[in-house]
Amino acid sequence: MEYVDSLTGFRLDGRRPNDMRQIRGEIGVVAKADGSALFEMGNTKVIAAVYGPREVQNRSQQVNNQALVRCEYSMANFSTGDRARRPKGDRRSTEISLVIRQTMEACILTHLMPRSQIDIFVQVLQADGGTRSACINAATLALADAGIPMCDIVTSCSAGYLSSTPLLDLNYIEDSAGGPDVTVGILAKMDKVTLLQMDAKLPMDIFENVMQLAIEGCKAIAQYIRGVLLENTKQLECRRGV
Amino acid sequence: MVGLSEGEKRFIRGGIAQDLRTDGRQRLHYRPISVETGVIPQANGSARVRLGATDVIVSIKAELGKPHPLQPDKGKVAIFIDCSPTAAPMFEGRGGEELSTELSFALQRCLLGGRSGAGAGIDLSSLVIVEGKVCWDLYIDGLVVSSDGNLLDALAAAIKVALSNTGIPKVTVNLGASPNDQPDVDVSDEEFLQFDTSGVPVVVTLTKVSRHYIVDATSEEESQMSSAVSISVNRHGHICGLTKRGGAGLDPSVILDMISVAKHVGEQLMSLLDSEIAAAEASAEDQ
Numbered sequence: 001m002e003y004v005d006s007l008t009g010f011r012l013d014g015r016r017p018n019d020m021r022q023i024r025g026e027i028g029v030v031a032k033a034d035g036s037a038l039f040e041m042g043n044t045k046v047i048a049a050v051y052g053p054r055e056v057q058n059r060s061q062q063v064n065n066q067a068l069v070r071c072e073y074s075m076a077n078f079s080t081g082d083r084a085r086r087p088k089g090d091r092r093s094t095e096i097s098l099v100i101r102q103t104m105e106a107c108i109l110t111h112l113m114p115r116s117q118i119d120i121f122v123q124v125l126q127a128d129g130g131t132r133s134a135c136i137n138a139a140t141l142a143l144a145d146a147g148i149p150m151c152d153i154v155t156s157c158s159a160g161y162l163s164s165t166p167l168l169d170l171n172y173i174e175d176s177a178g179g180p181d182v183t184v185g186i187l188a189k190m191d192k193v194t195l196l197q198m199d200a201k202l203p204m205d206i207f208e209n210v211m212q213l214a215i216e217g218c219k220a221i222a223q224y225i226r227g228v229l230l231e232n233t234k235q236l237e238c239r240r241g242v
Numbered sequence: 243m244v245g246l247s248e249g250e251k252r253f254i255r256g257g258i259a260q261d262l263r264t265d266g267r268q269r270l271h272y273r274p275i276s277v278e279t280g281v282i283p284q285a286n287g288s289a290r291v292r293l294g295a296t297d298v299i300v301s302i303k304a305e306l307g308k309p310h311p312l313q314p315d316k317g318k319v320a321i322f323i324d325c326s327p328t329a330a331p332m333f334e335g336r337g338g339e340e341l342s343t344e345l346s347f348a349l350q351r352c353l354l355g356g357r358s359g360a361g362a363g364i365d366l367s368s369l370v371i372v373e374g375k376v377c378w379d380l381y382i383d384g385l386v387v388s389s390d391g392n393l394l395d396a397l398a399a400a401i402k403v404a405l406s407n408t409g410i411p412k413v414t415v416n417l418g419a420s421p422n423d424q425p426d427v428d429v430s431d432e433e434f435l436q437f438d439t440s441g442v443p444v445v446v447t448l449t450k451v452s453r454h455y456i457v458d459a460t461s462e463e464e465s466q467m468s469s470a471v472s473i474s475v476n477r478h479g480h481i482c483g484l485t486k487r488g489g490a491g492l493d494p495s496v497i498l499d500m501i502s503v504a505k506h507v508g509e510q511l512m513s514l515l516d517s518e519i520a521a522a523e524a525s526a527e528d529q
Contacts, residue, residue, distance in 0.1 A: 029297075029387075029388075030328050030329070030387060030388040031295035031297070031390065032295060032330065032388055033328065036328065043283065043284075047326075047328055047387060048328070051331045057331075072327050072334055072335070074327065076299075076324065076326070076383070077301075077322060077385075078282055078284070078285055078303065080284075081284055083303045083305065083381050083383070088335065088339075089336075119327075119331050119334070121326070121328045121334070122328075123327070123328045123387070125299065
């Protein structure tokens with residue numbers, strides 16, 4: 001199958017190789033949570049909710065010098081194209097929960113909140129490739145909304161390599177093509193990579209290009225997320241009448 | 243889950259006794275309801291309903307299946323509700339399973355009628371394509387995104403809206419030569435049939451707090467309830483299903499009184515939903 005049109009250079013959904021899908025972030029979608037956000041990347045749509053910092057629910061998990069960060073990833077029954085009733089806590093979602101937890105833990109200043117717990121719940125409403133990245137971006141927005149101290153914002157984006165072209169932000173069709181899929185998460189301001197995953201094989205020099213493309217994507221998302229947060233802060237300020 | 247002080251509890255109960263609740267509503271008033279359709283493009287129909295801070299999404303998917311041998315002239319409908327941990331940390335892991343099952347069964351009772359399919363709000367015989375051979379299996383999946391009480395009413399309303407938004411693909415059937423053959427089915431991607439939702443009931447939950455009962459309780463008010471009765475009412479004012487929750491007993495005369503109140507409130511809710519559906523469809527067409 002031709003993933004990049006050899007004549008026009010367009011991808012299956014009409015994007016150029018280094019185009020991202022339409023992204024949209026919205027803060028405060030779950031009224032009862034301490035912080036929440038919705039993040040869309042094209043048709044991929046996820047909600048993240050943050051509860052905490054609060055008292056540790058399970059005393060044996062308490063850490064005396066830092067906060068306990070927990071994360072749960074779940075997919076709605078209707079999120080995928082064909083309806084599948086998946087059991088909770090299957091291996092894939094456990095792995096993604098772990099990845100999100102580790103990535104977010106890297107940016108939360110956990111030492112400021114000892115003996116407390118922060119819960120991050122991400123719920124996939126629609127999956128169309130790049131759920132991992134979308135979840136991390138949503139979690140960043142939700143953590144910021146909850147007012148949890150962070151050293152930087154984490155953003156994530158994926159890139160792949162199909163038809164001898166590096167492609168940014170793969171959708172489901174491109175993702176399931178079997179080519180390499182590089183997911184990168186960066187700390188935007190410090191310019192450090194906190195998450196890096198790849199499947200399939202790729203020559204060293206091409207990998208560098210693909211990773212660089214994903215990092216560029218992350219930076220673009222970081223800029224957008226900063227804009228959303230700024231807009232949200234302005235609205236809060238306006239409501240307080242400052 | 244809801245931590246309330248003694249003073250707050252008295253405030254809630256006192257307000258209900260005086261017909262002025264903590265958010266300024268009267269006992270039989272609903273919170274503002276907002277409706278959005280077509281939120282899940284991959285589904286045949288979907289809706290998001292917000293009732294105050296309660297937020298639910300319902301998606302409907304139709305798949306081709308085989309009718310049950312005992313009811314060859316009826317399609318199949320299944321309702322699954324899932325409580326997302328985003329709604330409350332207690333739904334984490336398997337924590338939401340109990341509530342999810344309770345809600346699924348309550349909705350099945352209210353919308354799908356008896357085991358034979360008699361008295362169902364959804365016309366099951368309209369889902370049959372070839373009697374005894376092919377029918378539509380309708381999967382109704384609900385997701386509780388945010389929970390602030392009265393989930394059952396919100397979910398039932400969302401199912402009603404999602405069904406009105408559902409388009410079932412038109413199918414053409416080529417019957418095989420011998421009657422035992424499985425017929426060939428050609429599903430159209432362009433032509434869709436609308437669903438008749440006039441018979442789908444709404445659910446009105448009356449929550450009893452001390453001596454009075456209220457509609458559309460918030461989670462704070464639900465924490466003070468002694469018992470609750472959910473009544474599903476259709477357009478003709480008929481009762482389609484009934485569930486009582488909570489431990490405290492109810493006087494039979496009170497139940498009859500509640501039913502007549504629910505019927506009255508249900509009619510208002512039904513007309514409100516109808517106008518919301520029309521508005522949501524109009525705005526969806528504009529886009």
